[in-house]
């Protein structure tokens with residue numbers, strides 16, 4: 137697993153305003169907080185710092201937990217860096233780190249390493265060993281260590297009505313439109329194109345089979361979707377099937393995309409597909425011939441949808 141430098145490696149010359157969180161998805165609710173962070177930093181002549189953790193705390197603390205995340209750490213990094221912040225600190229979440237007391241964490245990480253002058257944080261944020269300190273404790277520490285705490289209230293969070301949990305639920309139900317609206321961008325997955333059973337080309341629907349890099353990446357519910365990709369700088373569209381391919385006796389889950397009006401070798405290439413729309417559930421058809429007819433219908437549907445978008 138990729139290693140990131142710890143917070144102590146960051147030596148800010150200036151004092152900072154810090155916000156802390158997992159930020160899975162970097163959705164429109166997160167963006168509102170990040171905008172506030174960046175604006176506060178400018179106004180108060182501070183550096184803006186986001187402190188996030190990797191791996192996800194639940195992956196470390198609960199063994200064998202089957203957690204799926206909206207973003208890989210690479211995606212999360214890119215999304216966060218695009219918000220205009222000064223420093224992104226991806227602190228390694230280890231057992232040792234989880235055992236720091238609230239005082240040690242505040243003193244060593246927030247104050248000494250990140251030079252926090254202000255901390256912008258949700259009303260329900262908890263921290264320190266066993267998560268036993270809360271925002272009131274943080275305000276008390278602020279008196280000792282001379283930083284201010286700016287609380288994001290329950291009402292402010294409720295008004296946005298977006299959460300990573302809601303987005304994961306929408307993706308698990310195939311509700312791409314809701315997920316994309318909450319994210320503020322199109323949900324995507326990426327990976328290397330690998331060999332499949334080579335049946336696709338025999339029915340005139342070759343499909344690029346994606347191998348995910350991270351087992352923690354959330355994959356939308358099994359079914360057929362309209363997707364968009366960029367290959368060698370060119371924007372192309374496709375129809376993606378997620379599932380076990382029961383019609384051809386498959387048992388393993390695959391993610392395969394037939395790109396429209398495209399005919400190139402993709403084996404070994406890294407590609408990303410962004411999900412635009414759900415078409416239908418995966419089905420077991422009586423023959424490969426019927427499967428082919430159904431895929432033709434999916435293709436027609438996708439083309440009409442894409443034309444309709446202009």
Ligand SMILES: Cc1cc2nc3c(=O)[nH]c(=O)nc-3n(C[C@H](O)[C@H](O)[C@H](O)COP(=O)(O)O)c2cc1C
Nearest residue numbers: 332333334335336375377381382383384394418419
């Ligand atoms: C748009 C699309 C829809 C598909 N829908 C189904 C389906 O409903 N049921 C199914 O068993 N397989 C479905 N497939 C998967 C095909 O079974 C699979 O692409 C074919 O077996 C080729 O596999 P290969 O890449 O291993 O050669 C679909 C594939 C595409 C591209």
Ligand SMILES: Nc1ncnc2c1ncn2[C@@H]1O[C@H](COP(=O)(O)OP(=O)(O)O)[C@@H](O)[C@H]1O
Nearest residue numbers: 331332333334336337342343395399401402403
């Ligand atoms: N329009 C296209 N969409 C997807 N893959 C294509 C397309 N045209 C050519 N290919 C190539 O064909 C391969 C898929 O062919 P297929 O017969 O389904 O084999 P496999 O079972 O190995 O995926 C892709 O990995 C890619 O290299």
